[in-house]
Amino acid sequence: MFGQDGLTRMADASHRLLRFWKKQNKFVMGVFIRNTVAYVVRLENRDGQWELYENVMVPIPAVDTGEDFPPAELAVEKIVTMMQVMGWPAAPIAMCLAEDEVFTDTLHIPVMPDSEMCEAVHWELDGQRDFDDPEFLSVFRSSSGDEGQWAAAVPKTLVDIWRKAWKENGMELESLTVMPAFVKTSCALENEGLRVGDVCFPFAHEPYDVFYDDGGWEALHAAKTLCYPEASYMNFLTAGKPISSAWNWKSLSLTVTAVISIGLFGCFFADYGQLSGEQEALAAQKSQLAFLSHAQKEKSLLENAEAQIRKKNQQLVRLSEESYPWRSILIHLGTMTVDGVWLSEITVPKPNELEIHGKAIQYEALAEFLQKFEGDREFFPSTPILKSSQVEAGEANSPTIAFQLTLKLDTRDDVYGTPG
Missing domain, CATH: 3.30.1360.100 (General secretion pathway protein M, EpsM)
Structure with a gap:
């Protein structure tokens, strides 16, 4: 019940509560860009169940930028044009970056709570990364077996570029992630839909040809970080924290909560004697009410019996006539x-x-x-x-x-x- 597993279960429960309290999006779009093709999936929320509504491959003109991927502005412009042609409404955007756009490594560090793990991952990556930008965002996930923590980092300048490109086209980038190889191996096509890890996205329509192996899995993986908040640990925009963030707000909140709890316990023990007396008086009143209730029930039964006798007497009188x-x-x-x-x-x-x-x-x-x-x-x-x-x-x-x-x-x- 306690330990790391208990903390994980508590975290999952809190994520589910947040998903219940917050207003759910109607549509979510997952995007993955490789070379000169953008893979886009559109998911629809039907009664709390996310379904794969549609998928499209958008060609992007090749531009000689010295990189393997097109400029962000051009890619977003082509995707938005496709949405307008197909009549898609604006929706929150979740992007999956290609592995050559991020720095990944396996860190052999002990297991610790998420807030401390996030800080430790930043310190470890800070000494190994090869970024020109001093600020970066990171995500992490436990690898299979005893291989340690898989971690990824992305320069904050790249995040700002994609955010700006989407914002200029009237849309918001709400998730930015990357798909580890060991996560992709857990993806599978099932009869009712596509499974990404522990989540299955059923088809909203009849099963059709989807581009699983080319880039569809990455696009679905990106959309999953928005559809299910418990998967948001893979979102650079929410899970990664800048290395300069010295305040541990979770620890501060726990400290304040502990102080308030001690004060409340003091008030409770001070009034414990009075509370015990009130409980005894309440028990006596309940006993008296139970006795009165029993007497009332017996009176009701007696009245019913008398009514039945009168009814039978009336029947006998009527029969005698x-x-x-x-x-x-x-x-x-x-x-x-x-x-x-x-x-x-x-x-x-x-x-x-x-x-x-x-x-x-x-x-x-x-x-x-x-x-x-x-x-x-x-x-x-x-x-x-x-x-x-x-x-x-x-x-x-x-x-x-x-x-x-x-x-x-x-x-x-x-x-x-x-x-x-």
Whole structure:
């Protein structure tokens, strides 16, 4: 739970919270330029899922600059022109630099928290780099196995050139990264999309020809640093810090937080006695409320029972007003009930017809009750009709079967006795 793994999990959780709190971009563009071709991918955020929407290769005219890559202004101008032709809206830009544009090395330094690792990487690279510009930005990542920390550095002047080129065309460069070789080996084409490391970008449309091996992986890797903040450690613009940055704001924040926490704990222990008394009083009130609640529940049950008795008495009065000798019918019905079946209501919806409501524990008991009528045709010549039956939740989660029967009565006087 603790240690480096714990800190990593806490960092991942904080990144997810930031992604939840911050407004998500609708589109993100990843760009990678190699020789005279710009590889551009456009990703769309659909309900929190980033999908590969489209990819384009933009040719850039060759210009003799003495470098293997075209001028930033020309490359950005061609990409923006392509966006206008295809109707793409402006979107945050994430660029992946070619390996020959950055300085990379493997540093054998111990594992430490990210803020300290960032400072250590800067000091190590400061003695090994070959930059004309004294200021540079860096990123780092743990290599596979025990090979140490892979680190990359880029002159700040190059970062400013690309930022200016995009800004002059009305767009913002929000991520600048580089793709290590060991990360590229983890990229793969899957049925549902393209996987870059631990993230899979599904296709927004039907799978189509994408330029994975030429430069598409680098463009997707760049877009990933904007789509998923937990991958922003590979972004020169956010992960790298200037070597002149002496203040460790994270440590200062932790120190201030510790001082405030000590003060709060002091206040807490000072009022602990009063808090204990309040808790005891609250417990006593809860006990009294529980007793009153139990009494109220018993009163409610008693009122319900009285209401049911009044209802049954009214039913008996109504039955006694009919012309049939209901007493003999009710007594006979009582002798026909079986174990697991009880009657709750008897009504006379029509002349010479009974409607019986009741409940049964099982369908077998209900079937046995119906068979009783089959064997007593002298008293009840017609077979009862089962109008409805349904399972209801009973007490203590014991289900019961509520049923409704319709029973035709014999109109002959000699069956039930003399009416009156």
